[in-house]
Amino acid sequence: MAVVAVVVACTALGAFGVQSYSHGIRIEGLGGDAVLDRADMADLRLTVAGKEGADLDRVRVTLDGKPVRTRPAGGRLAVRVPELTEGEHELAVRADTVLPFARDTKKKFTVDTVAPRLRLSDARVERFGAPVTVRGRVEDAGRVKVTVAGKPVSVADDGSFSRRLERSPGSIAVTATDAGGHVTSENVNVSMPYPVTRAxxxxxxxxxxxxxxxxxxxxxxxxxxxxxxxxxxxxxxxxxxxxxxxxxxxxxxxxxxxxxxxxxxxxxxxxxxxxxxxxxxxDPILAEASHRAGKDRRLVQDPSGEPYNGGSYGKLxxxxxxxxxxxxxxxxxxxxxxxxxxxxxxxxxxxxxxxxxxxxxxxxxxxxxxxxxxxxxxxxxxxxxxxxxxxxxxxxxxxxxxxxxxxxxxxxxxxxxxxxxxxxxxxxxxxxxxxxxxSPNSSPYDIVHRSxxxxxxxxxxxxxxxxxxxxxxSMGTHYGPEQVSAxxxxxxxxxxxxxxxxxxxxxxxxxxxxxxx
Structure with missing residues (x-):
């Protein structure tokens, strides 16, 4: 998730009888919600405007403390926005003056083009239905909301979160939603070590x-x-x-x-x-019963809509x-x-x-x-x-x-x-x-091991x-203890x-x- 903070820095000169920039200069092209998503970024157009008669030649624009280029455009300044990376940024607009008591006016906004990234830990239990704790981590912790099994959880400064469920289901939904409305959803599958089983x-x-x-x-x-x-x-x-x-x-x-x-x-x-x-x-019993009842949608069909002929398995x-x-x-x-x-x-x-x-x-x-x-x-x-x-x-x-x-x-x-x-x-x-x-049938170890x-x-x-x-x-080749053991x-x-x-x-x-x- 990328967060862009835009700061509009305007110098206040009104107390000295000079045109005031504190409320006279503005940035245009930024939404009121201060969040830009992928579509916004693709169509981003930023301009600097001032009150009638404002001397825009004296305005300097910086991004993250570094000057950015502008050009006159119909009584405004078009800002040549460089490529913005995901993360926080600061845009400043300042009138060049040496007068005292000047102040900067700041405005912040967010650029968010990437869905939040979730990292989830395995959830293992000793028996199904036992309590289980879901743990994970999300990037940009301060600007992401996380829910586990539908309920919000607190996210620490380092992005970690956890929630204990008193009874473990088979799967637990985890969602992360960022400031731009992007949602990442993943499931934590609750697992239990499968016991050695020889059946x-x-x-x-x-x-x-x-x-x-x-x-x-x-x-x-x-x-x-x-x-x-x-x-x-x-x-x-x-x-x-x-x-x-x-x-x-x-x-x-x-x-x-x-x-x-x-x-x-x-x-x-x-x-x-x-x-x-x-x-x-x-399932021949279900297939035949379904066909008799006119419910052929329950059956695999051929292109004509007839029950599929399963060859040696039979038509139904x-x-x-x-x-x-x-x-x-x-x-x-x-x-x-x-x-x-x-x-x-x-x-x-x-x-x-x-x-x-x-x-x-x-x-x-x-x-x-x-x-x-x-x-x-x-x-x-x-x-x-x-x-x-x-x-x-x-x-x-x-x-x-x-x-x-x-x-x-x-x-x-x-x-x-x-x-x-x-x-x-x-x-x-x-x-x-x-x-x-x-000859797989006469090489039981080799074919089983490789497959x-x-x-x-x-x-x-x-x-x-x-x-x-x-x-x-035995099918084609006699199978005794040696072949099974292999x-x-x-x-x-x-x-x-x-x-x-x-x-x-x-x-x-x-x-x-x-x-x-």
Missing amino acids: AHLSAIGWTSPALRDPILELARKKRINAVQLDIKDELGEVGYASEVPMAREIGAVKGHYDARKVIDQLHGMGVRVVGRIVAFR SFTNFADPEVRKYNSDLAAEAAKLGFDDILYDYVRRPDGDLAGLRFPGLGEKAPEESIAEFVAETRDRVRAEGAFLGASVYGIAATRPTEIAQDIPALAESADYIAPMVYPSHWAAGEYGVT LADFAKQVKGTNSAVVPWLQDF QIKAAADNGMNSFLLWNAGAKYQGAALPAMK
Whole structure:
């Protein structure tokens, strides 16, 4: 922010019978509010005028104590204003005289062409909902007003400020407003250190099978894992427990395979974290119900307005991430699950369908890029989930680190809101030659290590962790303990000690999992 102080210095000569300059000389071209913004500066014209008969030849003009040039212009003096820097200045107009009792008349104004600069400190808590203090610093402290979470705060002489909130939301708005009306707004994301989490995936219906459930619980008892990833809403659109979310019941998505509170209590009693997975925008149940009801705005469409054919996923498979009702449905499930006690809410299929963007329509998206809208959806969920004390994660494709527009997953943008990013870096899913690896599926360490290094770069500067999905299944190449162990080591060598294991059949290589302390 630039502040310009203009001083009009006029010599008083009236007491000696000579024309008075104290009220006879004036500066023209300065607004009454004494603040010039960028537009004012672009059109700045300053002149010096006097009473009729005033001898302007005897007037000297200085800026910050240094003479500035003037030229006659229609009975006035046009001031040749040099380039003004941001900051305080002083302009003086003085009649050249040797008479005593002369005085200077001063006037101040402000030039403000740059919005205030905010520097905000990270806000970290030991648990969500705990008190948090927001701290920051702003330039030009004396002329900037700051609000934190909508309330004004005092700004010290050095520009520092702080405010304590008794309950930490997910994000806290900070605004700085300067004398020129320029506003800088930023958000402080409240973060909590993500605990080391080693989880195995289990579907909702899989929980009902002792043959699938018990071996996973045994891995937890032996401290091979310390978390279970249990589906809340799966790829079919089925909600695994008896949800009370109105839309889930309206469209027939509620299946009630398990009692969420009992399962969570059981796992917590074992010291095991519970990661609840919500398959967000791949949702055949919601898609079909919406189409039947004539609400195709909830669906991804083709250019003709028909439901988009998702290929192997089916025609009525992908719902529209830009639709408010679709977004609310998923965030309602996330908030309910967090309130039930799930430690994490992990979004999956938080993306657009892959394929040529020209062949897709997203009603309501407007001018936004798909990846921007999806990142905003994750941010909308954050406060609701954190209010219940849960972490928020986002599962992403491995290619998203380098090709964010292919499926609309912008990793830096998602990392601003998610507590962790969960890249699916399964070796079997990489094409030959990716990251310089000739055969990714037979080189699990190399492909996982190199791809995760990219994700580490993408989240740098955010408070988001990287918790990769690792492959514990065979596809084209047999995967046993050695291959799974190689991936775990590749993640650890990138400083990532948390991971999620995927096997659709919920059968895991316990021998690949070292016991946790």
